[in-house]
Amino acid sequence: MDIxxxxxxxxxxxxxxxxxxxxxxHAASLLNLPALLIVGGGTLGAIMLQSPLDTFKRALSRSLWxxxxxxxxxxxxxxxxxxxxxxxxxxxxxxxxxxxxxxxxPFAKKGLQLLVDGAEPDAIRAVLExxxxxxxxxxxxxxxxxxxxxxxxxxxxxxxxxxxxxxxxENLSDPSKLGAGIATAFVATIYxxxxxxxxxxxxxxxxxxxxxxxxxxxxxxxxxxxxxxEGENPRAIENKLKxxxx
Numbered sequence: 001m002d003i004x005x006x007x008x009x010x011x012x013x014x015x016x017x018x019x020x021x022x023x024x025x026h027a028a029s030l031l032n033l034p035a036l037l038i039v040g041g042g043t044l045g046a047i048m049l050q051s052p053l054d055t056f057k058r059a060l061s062r063s064l065w066x067x068x069x070x071x072x073x074x075x076x077x078x079x080x081x082x083x084x085x086x087x088x089x090x091x092x093x094x095x096x097x098x099x100x101x102x103x104x105x106p107f108a109k110k111g112l113q114l115l116v117d118g119a120e121p122d123a124i125r126a127v128l129e130x131x132x133x134x135x136x137x138x139x140x141x142x143x144x145x146x147x148x149x150x151x152x153x154x155x156x157x158x159x160x161x162x163x164x165x166x167x168x169x170e171n172l173s174d175p176s177k178l179g180a181g182i183a184t185a186f187v188a189t190i191y192x193x194x195x196x197x198x199x200x201x202x203x204x205x206x207x208x209x210x211x212x213x214x215x216x217x218x219x220x221x222x223x224x225x226x227x228x229x230e231g232e233n234p235r236a237i238e239n240k241l242k243x244x245x246x
Contacts, residue, residue: 005066005206012198035188038160039153039195046152051145059142065210066203072217077108078241081224084112085234093118093229107131107218111225121229128222136215143207150200157192161185220244 020030048056087095093115100112110131114124164185220241227237 002067002069008202009198016194016198030187030190032187032191035160035164035191038163038188039157039191042156042159043149043153043192043195046156047145047149050148055138055141055145058138059145062139062142062207063146063203066206069210070214072214074217074220074245077217077221078224078238078245080108081221081228081241082234082238085224085228085232085237088115088228088231089234096228105221108221108225111221115225115229119229121226124229125222125226128218128225132215132218132222136211139211139214140208143204143211146200146204146207150196150204153196153200154189154192157189157195160188160192164188216244 017030020026047059051059084096084099087099096112097116100109100116103109103112107128111124111128114127119127162185164182168182168185224237224241227240232240
């Protein structure tokens with residue numbers, strides 16, 4: 001659980017509701033189902049129209065990273081790589097077959113399999129970097145979809161405001177209906193701007209930061225596997241990889 005993200009969400013909405021209360025307003029006045037339908041449904045429809053199905057599904061799954069990011073342990077990975085290096089020096093690259101079979105990380109597992117198969121260092125790097133670039137591109141596309149949603153939401157909020165004002169104009173002769181129309185107009189704008197700046201854009205940036213962190217981790221794994229393929233000393237490999245621990 002990412003406590004910082006959870007605290008950020010709580011702090012943002014608490015500040016808004018507290019400010020509303022200090023001004024003499026009530027939280028219930030911010031609840032408006034028509035405005036929620038206009039902004040939420042309109043924003044969802046816009047990003048569904050914009051994105052391919054795979055990107056849309058990936059964006060939904062990557063949204064979970066905001067509160068539950070994938071576990072990355074660079075120090076633990078360095079220890080494993082040094083252990084693999086020692087095995088390779090004692091038993092040769094074929095000795096890594098057992099480590100390959102037991103490795104849970106698919107990316108590292110592929111690198112170990114290439115080592116065991118006797119692939120050249122340049123070939124190993126090429127295969128792993130292609131996979132890394134493909135995954136990075138797909139994850140960034142998912143983050144950009146949320147970023148796009150953050151761009152649509154305020155505009156759709158304005159659309160909701162205009163619709164509310166149209167409703168007001170249509171009922172000028174009936175004062176009892178004016179309040180609901182005006183409320184929808186203003187609350188829709190709040191929903192659009194709030195959804196974009198308190199939820200969607202921060203989520204997109206959080207996912208981008210997580211993607212960058214994961215890419216750096218994968219690059220470290222690549223460098224470690226290549227160093228083993230080139231027969232470098234385990235101590236030298238360790239010193240090289242510790243440069244990623246910043």
